[in-house]
Amino acid sequence: MPRYYFDTSALIKRARQEPESSALRQFVKTTAEAGQVLFTSAVATVEVERALRSIASRAGLSSYPLAAASRAALSGLSLVPLSEQLLQMVKWIGPDHLRSLDAIHLASAMIYNADRLVTYDQRLSEAANMLGLTLVAPS
Secondary structure: OOEEEEOHHHHHHHHOOOOOHHHHHHHHHHHHHOOOEEEEEOOHHHHHHHHHHHHHHHOOOOOOOHHHHHHHHHOOOEEEOOOHHHHHHHOOOOOOOOOHHHHHHHHHHHHOOOOEEEOOOHHHHHHHHHOOOEEEOOO
16 A cells, blocks of 8 residues: 655645645545555644745735644644654755755655655655655646
8 A cells, every 4th residue: 555755845735725736635635535644744744834934924914824724734644753763864865955854854755664755846856756756746
């Protein structure tokens, strides 16, 4: 049974309307109903909320429902803890230009045996592809 890891670029599309949001929401619903494993890193709880705060601030929205949007982004997904083993892997995983948070996502996917990475991030996609992960980006 496939194991799906979600990075923040995908999670944000669950919290707000973007061009791929409807397809992604349907994909999550279908895979969850099929009993597939869906997960992300615990770091996503911070990264999602900070990204949503930034989006709301740029749009001039002072009363954006951050907590509700963050819950929507993460609903139905298990959280991978930031273990010592994971943090050690983050130091060396992927190409040198991979950003730190993307390296955390990639290491989390690898340590917890994801075989599919749901992402819309090009840099992370390239790194994941090098490690043999199947990329998923419903659109």
